[in-house]
Amino acid sequence: MYDLLIGNIKELVPLTEDESKLIQKSFEPVHLKKKQFLLQSGEYSNHMRFISQGCVKLYNLDELGAEHILQFGISGWWINDLYAYLTQKPATFFIQAITQSTVLQIHRDRLNELFDKIHMMDRFFRIKTQNGYVALQERTINNMSQSAEQRYLEFIERYRDIEQQIPQYMLASYLGVTPEHLSSIRKNIRDY
Amino acid sequence: MYDLLIGNIKELVPLTEDESKLIQKSFEPVHLKKKQFLLQSGEYSNHMRFISQGCVKLYNLDELGAEHILQFGISGWWINDLYAYLTQKPATFFIQAITQSTVLQIHRDRLNELFDKIHMMDRFFRIKTQNGYVALQERTINNMSQSAEQRYLEFIERYRDIEQQIPQYMLASYLGVTPEHLSSIRKNIRDY
DNA sequence: CTATTTCATTAAGGTATCTTAAGAACGCTA
DNA sequence: TAGCGTTCTTAAGATACCTTAATGAAATAG
Numbered sequence: 060m061y062d063l064l065i066g067n068i069k070e071l072v073p074l075t076e077d078e079s080k081l082i083q084k085s086f087e088p089v090h091l092k093k094k095q096f097l098l099q100s101g102e103y104s105n106h107m108r109f110i111s112q113g114c115v116k117l118y119n120l121d122e123l124g125a126e127h128i129l130q131f132g133i134s135g136w137w138i139n140d141l142y143a144y145l146t147q148k149p150a151t152f153f154i155q156a157i158t159q160s161t162v163l164q165i166h167r168d169r170l171n172e173l174f175d176k177i178h179m180m181d182r183f184f185r186i187k188t189q190n191g192y193v194a195l196q197e198r199t200i201n202n203m204s205q206s207a208e209q210r211y212l213e214f215i216e217r218y219r220d221i222e223q224q225i226p227q228y229m230l231a232s233y234l235g236v237t238p239e240h241l242s243s244i245r246k247n248i249r250d251y
Numbered sequence: 252m253y254d255l256l257i258g259n260i261k262e263l264v265p266l267t268e269d270e271s272k273l274i275q276k277s278f279e280p281v282h283l284k285k286k287q288f289l290l291q292s293g294e295y296s297n298h299m300r301f302i303s304q305g306c307v308k309l310y311n312l313d314e315l316g317a318e319h320i321l322q323f324g325i326s327g328w329w330i331n332d333l334y335a336y337l338t339q340k341p342a343t344f345f346i347q348a349i350t351q352s353t354v355l356q357i358h359r360d361r362l363n364e365l366f367d368k369i370h371m372m373d374r375f376f377r378i379k380t381q382n383g384y385v386a387l388q389e390r391t392i393n394n395m396s397q398s399a400e401q402r403y404l405e406f407i408e409r410y411r412d413i414e415q416q417i418p419q420y421m422l423a424s425y426l427g428v429t430p431e432h433l434s435s436i437r438k439n440i441r442d443y
Numbered sequence: 444c445t446a447t448t449t450c451a452t453t454a455a456g457g458t459a460t461c462t463t464a465a466g467a468a469c470g471c472t473a
Numbered sequence: 474t475a476g477c478g479t480t481c482t483t484a485a486g487a488t489a490c491c492t493t494a495a496t497g498a499a500a501t502a503g
Binding site: 444445446447448449450451452453454455456457458459460461462463464465466467468469470471472473 | 475477481
């Protein structure tokens with residue numbers, strides 16, 4: 060269970076055997092049933108979270124109560140309400156399991172200890188966040204310059220593994236369209 | 252000129268006098284006239300860039316040649332085609348001065364040297380990128396859940412200093428609407 | 444195995460935003 | 474100060490996407 064985590068870190072930075080063990084000891088596993096919450100709006104997000112197994116969603120609710128999915132997370136991804144984590148303010152997002160999932164999480168205090176003890180942990184999260192930033196930038200550009208149909212086609216090509224774990228209306232929410240509209244987009248594609 | 256840069260870093264992490272000097276020596280100033288390019292699509296982005304004075308825009312062109320502004324940068328902000336910088340692939344974005352500007356830039360090789368010499372530089376860019384990520388996430392959510400009018404109102408409230416340095420059609424591009432539509436939004440607001 | 448909930452589809456009418464085109468205001472520069 | 478490029482506005486018609494509502498299919502619970 061921890062191999063995926065340590066492997067994920069070692070992909071980007073070198074770690075000694077001792078460091079790996081120290082990191083491993085700092086994370087605790089959390090098991091989630093389908094639809095169970097890892098974080099709810101209003102709660103404090105005191106952990107960084109790595110998805111070991113399963114599929115979760117990060118979303119918020121607007122004034123009208125409509126759900127907007129900001130991110131999906133599957134095995135090997137990090138997920139959090141980063142703003143709430145960093146500022147220690149109440150979360151504005153929900154993190155909920157879409158399928159039964161296992162998450163490895165580390166408390167902020169433990170992680171900050173790691174940052175001080177292991178220079179490479181600062182670097183790992185720097186690089187990881189940079190990569191996340193770049194991906195989000197690309198999504199922003201795509202949202203600005205592409206039609207819903209183009210965004211849909213790009214998503215299913217790029218994230219086929221995610222598409223297969225989630226219902227279609229959640230994908231619609233992520234893409235920023237109504238389920239009805241996504242359905243009609245798919246119909247158009249079928250009809251060439 | 253360098254005070255703003257060093258101050259910007261020291262806001263987030265501590266630096267010794269020696270470290271500050273080393274950092275300062277690693278950056279070089281670039282002066283830009285209005286409309287001059289700091290980076291063009293197809294070029295390599297080998298520098299991290301800090302805006303010391305003025306106002307610049309980061310944008311790309313879609314297949315139809317339409318311009319989409321991803322980010323503005325003013326005095327005290329960092330700006331880059333981060334994907335191109337990190338992957339060392341040709342840039343897909345342009346960075347262009349909106350007003351006469353001064354930029355302090357550091358070559359990737361120098362910056363990587365700093366990362367190895369100064370642990371706090373890794374931390375600084377980790378935190379900086381985390382903050383940028385959070386801001387971009389919020390923008391993404393806003394784009395998904397708010398009308399163009401709401402996004403406009405939020406922008407001018409939050410970034411009054413930027414709004415005053417840029418023409419309205421660039422703000423329209425940033426907000427993801429046509430200049431005509433932004434104009435009509437402003438008219439509606441005027442008429443209450 | 445049936446009942447119930449969840450999810451996907453279809454269609455009609457409505458709204459936000461775009462496209463195109465034209466003209467007006469502004470600010471440089473000759 | 475005249476002229477020219479840049480920016481902003483207005484308006485009409487087009488389009489993408491939404492809302493609502495109803496139906497059917499699939500998954501899940503009892």
